[in-house]
Structures are given as structure tokens and as C-alpha cells.
Amino acid sequence: MKRKGMRKLMIITISSLLAVLFLGSLALFLAGGLLQPRHYMQPWDPNYAKRFSDPRIRLTAYGLLAANGHNMQPWTIRLDRSNPMVFYLYADPARMSPMADPDARQMMITQGTFLEYVRVAGQTIGHPVTIDLFPEGTYDEPHLKQSMAEKPVAKIIMSNANPQKNHLFDAIYIPDTNRTAYQSKPLTHVQVAAFERLKTSEVTTTVFTDQTNADTLGKIAHDSATIEAHTARVMDEAAAIFRANEYQKNQTRYGFSFEGQGTSGFRLYFMQGLITLFPFLNNSKASADLMIQSTRAALDHTPAYAMISSRKNDRLSQVKSGMIYSRLNLTASSLGLAVQPVSQALEEYPEMRAQYTLIHRKYAAQGQTIQMLVRVGTPTEQVPQSMRRDVMDLIRH
Structure with a gap:
């Protein structure tokens, strides 16, 4: 009888420990956002850009996928009101990284990465572009932030042509x-x-x-x-x-996350849960x-x-x-x-x-x-895509 009682107690103890482990793991995964939608990934959908009837916004949606410093996505777009074939790219001074990039050099490199994605996409979808850099002159460096807000980095002029397959276009969707x-x-x-x-x-x-x-x-x-x-x-x-979890990534769709470190799958949600529940x-x-x-x-x-x-x-x-x-x-x-x-x-x-x-x-x-x-x-493994803003957040109104 005594031995049976000990065995029963051991089974109850193990079951309790397993239940605690299961509930603890479930709490971590839920805190990390396992069941939340990933709105910040929508721009990576190959059909995303096609939703927009204005080809300038479509091209902007492709440009949005470009590499950029600290994943700040520091771009704003002004659509020309008088010419539906023209739009302008501006560097967004609110998205500078003054500690790591005090001279805004990386910020300007990031403008170029966007423009090249637009160029490749334009050729592919039948709207090849001509890019005129600093059409209103370069920045007033002593007043850099104000100058960035006022002077475009580029005037982008679209034309109409037959779509031409560009062998680089499919690579736009690779991280x-x-x-x-x-x-x-x-x-x-x-x-x-x-x-x-x-x-x-x-x-x-x-x-x-x-x-x-x-x-x-x-x-x-x-x-x-x-x-x-x-x-x-x-x-x-x-x-x-x-951004520590799915909620934060959906609310603020730029910056760093575990995806940027190559983390994906259940490990992603586990790590996000740990940081969310134990921020220290x-x-x-x-x-x-x-x-x-x-x-x-x-x-x-x-x-x-x-x-x-x-x-x-x-x-x-x-x-x-x-x-x-x-x-x-x-x-x-x-x-x-x-x-x-x-x-x-x-x-x-x-x-x-x-x-x-x-x-x-x-x-x-x-x-x-x-x-x-x-x-x-040559990579040893594939890595996840990183979060992107909604393309309409880039458009100046």
C-alpha cells in the first residue's frame, strides 16, 4: 500500500510539473504574439503593390522593401499633383539615427537603395523611370533637417513601355x-x-x-x-x-526585431515572450x-x-x-x-x-x-524578412 501511495504521489507530482511547464511555455508563446496577425509583413506579399491603382504608389511599395539603415525606412514620397507620371523622394529627417550616423551618410545611402529598387521594379511592370537626383539642389548642411524636409533627394519620372523581365526583380522579395x-x-x-x-x-x-x-x-x-x-x-x-513582440511590431513597423537576427518559427515567439514577460x-x-x-x-x-x-x-x-x-x-x-x-x-x-x-x-x-x-x-540557412511600414504611411498629404 505504501509503495502504491508513493507511486501515485510521484505520478501526480510529474503531471503537475508537466502542466506547469506546458502552461509556462504557452504563456511565453502567447506573450510573444503566437496568435496575433503579422500586419507588418503585408508589404512582402508579391500582390501587395498590385493593390494600388496609382503606379507611383506601386513603385513606392517595391522601393519600401529595400535595405535601409537600422530599418528606419526613412523615406517620404510626394506625388506631383499636376503630372501623374512624376513623384518625388524625400529623406525623412524624423527618422535619422544621430548617434550611429551623425553625418547622415548612411541616411543618404538608404535613399539610393530605395531608388534602385524603384528603377528595377519600374522596368519590370512597364513603367521605366528616369531619376533626377537633387533636382532643387543639394542640402543646406548647417540646417540639414529643415533642408531634408524641403528639398527632394530625387525627382522620379515614369514612362510607359512594354514590361521587360529584369532578372533582379524576383530578388526584391529575398531578405x-x-x-x-x-x-x-x-x-x-x-x-x-x-x-x-x-x-x-x-x-x-x-x-x-x-x-x-x-x-x-x-x-x-x-x-x-x-x-x-x-x-x-x-x-x-x-x-x-x-520591437519585442508582435503587438509592438504591428504598432510600430520599423526598427529592430528578432527577425533581423535571423530568428524565426517557434523560437521567435519564445524569445519574444521571454523579453516581454522579463524585460530586464x-x-x-x-x-x-x-x-x-x-x-x-x-x-x-x-x-x-x-x-x-x-x-x-x-x-x-x-x-x-x-x-x-x-x-x-x-x-x-x-x-x-x-x-x-x-x-x-x-x-x-x-x-x-x-x-x-x-x-x-x-x-x-x-x-x-x-x-x-x-x-x-553562400548562405547556410534562409532568414526571415523584416517588418515594413504600410506604403501609404510614406505618402505626403
């Missing part, structure tokens, strides 16, 4: 950043040549595949990420735009440590780097560099490759000055500015 480890196999000569053809008279792309440069650039990228991780105001700026886990030290560890793991599995450089560092060159970067990103996807910007060494705040000087001394020709440093390789 623009893959932070996971890449395969060790080297890039082929064909792949390298495809990247190095991405250039203009002002902007060039260089690919480094040898071990010496891979080691040197990997160390620069790692050391720079470590500096950024220990620069409190930069990390605080990033933490302020971190998302402290600055934990974030810094995770950034350094993930950067090191990625850099240790990187067969090649690409570098985009410009002869000048004016606003025009920055935008054109962004256009080249979008072509690099789309080209990589079309070739079965993945990319991740590792450009912390190019940031212009004081703590990064030594790294900025180092990479330019080693890799920039006289007078050149390195605009982007990117790791390139």
Missing part, C-alpha cells in the same frame, strides 16, 4: 541581410566579375577573396563592432527602436555581448568581402553608392549568395575614428571614401 554563417566555398570568377561590374564613373565595387584581406577586414569589422557595442549612446539608440533580460550588457558574439561567429564564416567606394563623399555620391549597393544585394541574391553589411568601421562618431582611419589607410585610394563594407558568401 536583404543574412547574418548567419556562410559556407566556406569561395566565390567563383563569374560571381566576382558580376559584382565588380557594379560601378559608375564615381562609385566602384571591389571584391576581396584572398585569405589575407579576409583576415584583415574581418578583424577590422570585429573590432569596430566591439567598439560600437561598448558605446552606450549608440546602443541606447538601437535599444529604443527594438534585454539589458545593455546582454545586447552588447550578443552583438559581439554573433558578429564573431558570422565573420569566422565569411569567404569574401565587397567594398563600395566613391571618389567624393558628397550627398550625390552617397546616394549613388546606395544605388550600387542595392544592385550588389540583388545581384548576390540572383546568384544564390547572401550579404550582410559590416560597416561599423565607416561610422563617423569619435569612438570609431581610429578604425575609420585604419580602414581608409589600408583600402581607400587618395581622396576616396569607403561607403560600404559587406560580407558575401
